[in-house]
Amino acid sequence: MAYILEVKALTKRFGGLNAVNNVSFGVNEREILSVIGPNGAGKSTLFKLISSFLIPTSGEVTFKGERISNLAPHIAARMGVVRTFQETTIFRNMTVRDNIIIAHHLRSKASLLGYFFGTRIAKQDEAGFGVSADEILDFLGLSPIAGEVAKNLPHGHLRALGIAIGLATRPTVLLLDEPFAGMNHDETMKAVAMVRSLRDRGLTVLLVEHDMPAVMKISDRIVVLNFGEKIAEGSPTEIQNNPRVIEAYLGVEDEEIGL
């Protein structure tokens, strides 16, 4: 079966440094694939390349067979490849619900002018967004805080809001940037269940993470980067037993690797 998202010989050079060097792999539809690697391995850069926030020095990224690298980021988003942000960026002064409603911008049918004049299509859009937003709020368990102003939220909820914003765009592939960072065990377990349920919605999920137990639990497949290069790819069990991976993580606590 063809890959829904494919990274082909992707390279990104900054000055004299290859942040990402000749990386290739594919993502299957409705798969949960994690990209891991020590700090500085190039995971963030890879992410930005896939979501088209950076232009590759060479190589390409294709989505459903079509090239999406080298396109403006909002076009990649419109095609269905959407990323969430590590620095929990949200619209600080709006409520949670409004944040999600705004994010529906991508799926609006009315034109900008229509919104200005409040045409019928615009009003229909708005009504539909409200319904969709409520559904997403419910799905992520954010309904209780729907009316809270975003800047007052604690970290865990901010992270969920970031994902909610991503979901509002009705993506096909969702790129999650360290979704489990800074969470304790319980929170992580809940988040793991949530990411799994994303797959049930029909999404393909690509995530970057440091939290090994979570990664091992949730991933169908894992890609390991080190110094910008892919050093391993496979199922969680294969990765855990891969000598190159262990070597790359040498000096790191055993628990971290989940052995």
Place this chain on the structure above:
Amino acid sequence: MSKKTRTLAVSLFLLAVFVLVPALIGTTGRKDFYYTLTSVALLSIASAGVWLTFFIGRINIGQGAYALMGGYVSAVLVMTYGLSFWWTLPIAGIFCAIASVIIGLPILRLRGVYFAMVTLVLTEVTRLLALALPITSGAKGITSIPLPGALSLFGVTLIPDFATMENPRIAFYYVAAALMTLCFAGLYRLVNSRIGHICMSLQQNEELASSIGVNIAYLRVIAYAISSFLGGISGAVFVAATQSVYPSSFTVTDSVNFMLNCFLGGLGYVFGPMLGTLVLYFGWNLLFETGKFQLLIYSSLMIILMLLLPNGILSLRSLWKKV
């Protein structure tokens, strides 16, 4: 605000501008106030444009360029081609909008001070162009521009020929005030609609806006085009009112003033530029009595105001709310 309060506020405003002011001027006999207030109205339109560029996260110190451009377009069209002023008004605006798209495409991706500095230079460039190009008649400018003719729609005369009026100043005041009202009504609607929210998202985080599918470059150009359109219109009416235009009609100082009007009123408020223009312009005029100390007192007051209310006059509103 609730809908009732809003309707009340709007009615009061319209009453004040269109009825009370003329009545007051009539009774006190201060006919010169017509010119002053016309200027305030027109300048506030230009400032509103600058405010809109702030709204998408750019510091625009180049509005004077478009005011000058709009003024010249109107003047040339009236003098050389005999067009009615009322036609030249939208044409001037659209000309400026198109020019701003061409200029904006390369520079709008600049941020912060870099963008500001480029726009500062823009005003100078326009002035130099006006001096150099033959069509603008160089340093002597275009003078003796006839007053606007009648404006009639489908045979109905909406506005009589200005030359037939006893005091065209009053007519100019009404035109300027009407344009100002339309401008700010439109701005208010824009800011509170979905577009406004998207623009705010642009201000807060451009990457996030991109990721929800906002075409940032496109939105910026549109906002800048609208802003320049407003500048052009303001300039065109100004030139009609003063019946002349020179390369020095709008200078860097004016561009800076438009920006200052926005800051003083409060960048976070749609009506900031209106209030800011009123205060700064009226303040400057009132201080005329102080003779050579005018600039000193004016700038000192501005500094004090900045120290007390760094977020603009309308930021008092949020303080009031807390009380």
Place this chain on the structure above:
Amino acid sequence: MEQIVANGLYLGAQYALIALGLTLIFGLMNVLNFAHGQMYVLGGFITYAVYGQLGLPFVLAILASGTTLFVIGGLMERYLFRTVIKRSHREESTMLLAAATAFFFDAVILLVFGEKQRGVPKIVKGVFNDFGIILPYDRLLVGLLAAISIISFILLMKYSKPGRAMRALAQDRVAAQLMGVEVERFTMLGFALGAMLAGITGGLLVTITGVNAGIGGPISIKAFTMIMIGGAGVVGGAIAGGFILGMMESIGLTILREYGDVTYLVIFASLMVFLSIRPNGLMGKPWG
């Protein structure tokens, strides 16, 4: 040809000095000092007063200009900018304050010194006439003094403790704070230094081009142009911008003399094209 180069170099040295002051302030505080041109004018008038009117030695006059502007700059930062920066929601609010201070300076200068063009007697007489270059000795001297000031400034920033502190602040405010740099003191010092540089340049140039109350604004615009060319917040950028503008002016004024103002039109137009390719100037640090 050599004349154009010589003129360009001597002009460039002056301009670089002005640009350095502006870029220092910008680098430290993200504030565009609108009043920079006015500070230059003030420096010029002080030198005029001390050297031209009181007849005291030129060096003393320059010292007076520098010191006065240093103090003024420091006070401005401490009592005006610091307050506004702390309390405003948006970084750009300082622009209003900066513009207001520019107007204030204009007003004061006009009231105190009047609107007449002022000049001072030449500090050195005679003309250097060799290698196809005609350069009056006073211009040569002023150019040299400017170059010396630039070099001293660079050395100061690079090797002295305050210089390093200020550079650290400009690069990363929070990190500098964490490492014990007293942010407030060095920000004030930076602003004062920037103002001083403007004042010194004004004092130097009054001996050649004179000074009048109205040139503050245009000087500010020139300074901004240099920063745009060379890039803001970086010492090298200011120097590069200064020399490039000096050169372009020299070339333009000689070659395009018949066309008058076209020189600056060309400079600005090329600048806009240049900026679309390199938005941050030659070496500038990106905004925000």
